[in-house]
Amino acid sequence: MERCPQCRATLAPPPEWAVCRRCGADWRLAQRIEGQARRLEGETVAALKRGAVLEARHLAGQAMTMQSTPFNRALTGFAVDLASHSEHGR
Ligand SMILES: [Zn+2]
Secondary structure, X not given: OOEOOOOOOEOOOOOHHHEOOOOOOEOHHHHHHHXXXXXXXXXXXXXXXXXXXXXXHHHHHHHHHHOOOHHHHHHHHHHHHHHHHHHXXX
């Protein structure tokens, strides 16, 4: 989130951007959700490294529910694809 979704003012970099300096809108909750989505993406990648494909699919789906980004959409697609191969391959 680089601009205030409400007034389009440029937001200061985190953590200062939580409250918009122009309109006073409070984005702390949104910021927390973004942080959680980033954390879940990291956990997805870690699960993929371990070969825990089903866990990765679950984590990626959770991350996408919190915040849909091109990265976690790709990550979810990859995990779903990998999980379907591992389910059918055995
Ligand atoms: Zn604003």
